[in-house]
Amino acid sequence: MPFGKRLFAFLGSMDLAITLLLTLAIASVIGTVLQQNQPYTDYVLKFGPFWFEVFEQLGLYDVYSAGWFLLILTLLVISTGVCVIRHFPSMVRDMWQLRTQVQKKSLRLMPHHAQWSVRTPLETTTTTLRDVIKQTGYRSRLVEKQGGLLISAMRGGANRLGYLFTHIAIVVICLGGLIDGNLSLKLAELQGKIQIETRDLAIRDIPAQSRLPVGDKAFRGTVSIPEGKSADVVFLPVRDGYLLQALPFRIEVEEFRVEHYPNGQPKSFESDLRIHDPELAAPLEQTIAVNHPWIYKGHAIYQASFSDGGSHVSIKAWPLSGQSTTTGPASLDTKVFSTSEMQVGEQLFKLEMINFRPFNINPDPTEEDSDNLRNFGPSIGFKIRTETGEAQEFENYMFPVPRDGRNFFLSGVRNTPAEQFAYLYLPADENGQLEGFIAFNQALRNESVTSRIAGEMMRDALSVLPAANAELEQNLQSTLETLLSMFVRGGFDEVRRFIDDELPDSERDSLAPAYLGMLREMLSRIYFTEVAPDASIDDPDAMLFLQDAVDAIGILPRYGAPVFLQLTDFKHIESTGLQIAKAPGKNIVYFGCLLLVIGVFLQFYLPQRRFWLWVEPSENGSQILLAGSSNRRGRDFDEAFNQQHEKLLAATRTREL
Numbered sequence: 189m190p191f192g193k194r195l196f197a198f199l200g201s202m203d204l205a206i207t208l209l210l211t212l213a214i215a216s217v218i219g220t221v222l223q224q225n226q227p228y229t230d231y232v233l234k235f236g237p238f239w240f241e242v243f244e245q246l247g248l249y250d251v252y253s254a255g256w257f258l259l260i261l262t263l264l265v266i267s268t269g270v271c272v273i274r275h276f277p278s279m280v281r282d283m284w285q286l287r288t289q290v291q292k293k294s295l296r297l298m299p300h301h302a303q304w305s306v307r308t309p310l311e312t313t314t315t316t317l318r319d320v321i322k323q324t325g326y327r328s329r330l331v332e333k334q335g336g337l338l339i340s341a342m343r344g345g346a347n348r349l350g351y352l353f354t355h356i357a358i359v360v361i362c363l364g365g366l367i368d369g370n371l372s373l374k375l376a377e378l379q380g381k382i383q384i385e386t387r388d389l390a391i392r393d394i395p396a397q398s399r400l401p402v403g404d405k406a407f408r409g410t411v412s413i414p415e416g417k418s419a420d421v422v423f424l425p426v427r428d429g430y431l432l433q434a435l436p437f438r439i440e441v442e443e444f445r446v447e448h449y450p451n452g453q454p455k456s457f458e459s460d461l462r463i464h465d466p467e468l469a470a471p472l473e474q475t476i477a478v479n480h481p482w483i484y485k486g487h488a489i490y491q492a493s494f495s496d497g498g499s500h501v502s503i504k505a506w507p508l509s510g511q512s513t514t515t516g517p518a519s520l521d522t523k524v525f526s527t528s529e530m531q532v533g534e535q536l537f538k539l540e541m542i543n544f545r546p547f548n549i550n551p552d553p554t555e556e557d558s559d560n561l562r563n564f565g566p567s568i569g570f571k572i573r574t575e576t577g578e579a580q581e582f583e584n585y586m587f588p589v590p591r592d593g594r595n596f597f598l599s600g601v602r603n604t605p606a607e608q609f610a611y612l613y614l615p616a617d618e619n620g621q622l623e624g625f626i627a628f629n630q631a632l633r634n635e636s637v638t639s640r641i642a643g644e645m646m647r648d649a650l651s652v653l654p655a656a657n658a659e660l661e662q663n664l665q666s667t668l669e670t671l672l673s674m675f676v677r678g679g680f681d682e683v684r685r686f687i688d689d690e691l692p693d694s695e696r697d698s699l700a701p702a703y704l705g706m707l708r709e710m711l712s713r714i715y716f717t718e719v720a721p722d723a724s725i726d727d728p729d730a731m732l733f734l735q736d737a738v739d740a741i742g743i744l745p746r747y748g749a750p751v752f753l754q755l756t757d758f759k760h761i762e763s764t765g766l767q768i769a770k771a772p773g774k775n776i777v778y779f780g781c782l783l784l785v786i787g788v789f790l791q792f793y794l795p796q797r798r799f800w801l802w803v804e805p806s807e808n809g810s811q812i813l814l815a816g817s818s819n820r821r822g823r824d825f826d827e828a829f830n831q832q833h834e835k836l837l838a839a840t841r842t843r844e845l
Contacts, residue, residue, distance in 0.1 A: 336804030353787030414497025
């Protein structure tokens with residue numbers, strides 16, 4: 189057989205079609221189980237670097253647009269199309285052809301057959317039988333055979349259309365999938381006509397190679413539009429980057445609304461949109477909500493999400509490190525998504541505001557393994573970046589959070605998005621403010637204050653000696669100042685390291701408690717002398733505040749930020765997240781589904797049934813042999829055969845042999 193015919197037969201084979209269908213089924217399961225088109229960092233965190241690379245090479249993060257998936261669709265179209273071409277003539281013939289090339293012997297061998305005799309002559313019997321066949325909806329044909337006549341009857345020829353419709357439906361559905369799979373975009377990328385952009389750029393800075401013009405091709409992208417703003421582009425996620433797709437119209441967001449449950453969680457959200465189209469005399473307006481999109485010019489505009497749209501925030505920057513002449517904060521007015529410079533001492537930092545949230549429905553971070561959800565009120569998210577480019581991410585809450593009966597200002601910090609926030613608890617003073625803590629922190633960093641308090645402690649400790657000892661006085665004061673300096677610089681951890689590394693083994697057990705006791709006494713004297721002179725060490729609230737403040741200052745070196753940013757006021761601006769999709773192949777797929785439904789209905793509910801009646805003369809009249817078959821055997825045909833047999837018996841008025 190020539191190669192062309194062998195290839196044609198292979199492409200139209202059942203084995204190839206089943207293999208392709210199974211592969212598509214497995215791919216569809218993967219595309220359903222594995223969430224598609226997510227940021228690549230999420231996949232790295234979920235699978236790890238090795239499997240991330242494997243799955244990325246296989247295109248599993250965008251299965252339905254992967255090259256191999258589109259190739260399988262193409263092969264399935266070709267295979268099914270060849271199958272239809274090969275079998276279409278025989279199917280059409282089978283729809284109309286009444287099979288008359290049968291023998292009496294073969295009819296007797298059929299599972300469904302019966303035989304009886306009648307007293308009427310051959311011609312009369314044949315006419316009666318054909319009338320009954322016609323009344324029951326069968327087409328028939330009479331042919332002469334050696335020794336008798338053959339009536340061949342058939343009903344349900346359209347059943348073969350079911351086969352054709354189902355196969356054509358597969359071709360149509362796959363064609364629609366290819367159109368919406370953007371095969372042309374894949375080819376353009378392979379040819380270098382377009383380039384996936386991976387940088388975080390402003391729309392005006394995105395290069396032309398990463399922009400797609402208005403066209404008829406399919407796409408699904410997202411865009412976030414603040415209230416009062418508009419956009420005429422959407423971002424298409426592609427692997428680890430994106431493309432910018434132009435729209436034939438401009439979408440303006442008039443207003444965005446969110447309804448909340450009593451605990452503050454979002455209940456529903458909707459957007460009032462206005463479309464500006466050069467082809468329209470006036471803009472169109474419509475409100476969209478979740479599961480209620482706006483369809484315009486084949487573009488489906490969905491309400492997908494919401495986020496901050498550049499809220500204005502007022503911030504106080506409280507100093508945490510270095511010696512300051514004042515405990516007062518610096519004021520800063522900025523907005524989300526903006527970057528500003530911040531001078532702290534001799535260091536220059538960049539403050540990047542990345543988020544503002546008016547509600548925070550989260551598990552209580554003050555409780556370990558807590559499932560208790562609380563609304564912590566407004567918060568800001570930001571990054572502080574050094575001159576070398578290193579940055580830490582922070583999340584600061586506006587209002588104090590109660591913990592164990594006391595109030596704390598919370599600040600979460602993490603180095604990478606993969607980490608959970610670790611929280612710093614700054615105690616609120618008796619007025620619910622930060623002034624008390626900041627004053628204590630600055631007093632510990634004030635050299636004149638620490639030197640004076642150390643001198644007072646030294647004199648009190650050596651007052652019991654009979655005579656002054658200048659060297660001992662200097663050593664004790666130096667030790668006190670060193671202990672406090674180490675605590676401010678590295679917390680109790682650095683003090684313990686000093687004790688372990690510097691003190692002799694023979695004296696460590698006796699001197700360590702003394703050193704820690706002197707440090708605590710220094711901290712207590714500075715607080716009650718410089719911060720709360722009217723308070724008493726017998727006041728339990730003052731002592732609790734002191735303990736909380738000491739704990740917080742002890743971990744400030746690990747906090748990493750030179751300031752604590754406190755949100756004081758805000759003007760919330762919301763942004764609606766829209767998903768815009770265009771699927772020109774959608775109607776083609778719908779049409780294919782309709783063909784598939786019709787085809788399945790014809791195949792399962794309109795079976796093809798055939799009957800043969802062999803009539804030959806006998807001594808007393810005629811003898812009849814009835815046989816039948818169906819392409820869907822079973823009890824249904826058993827019943828149909830028996831009913832047909834009974835009708836024919838009744839019409840011929842005779843007895844069964």
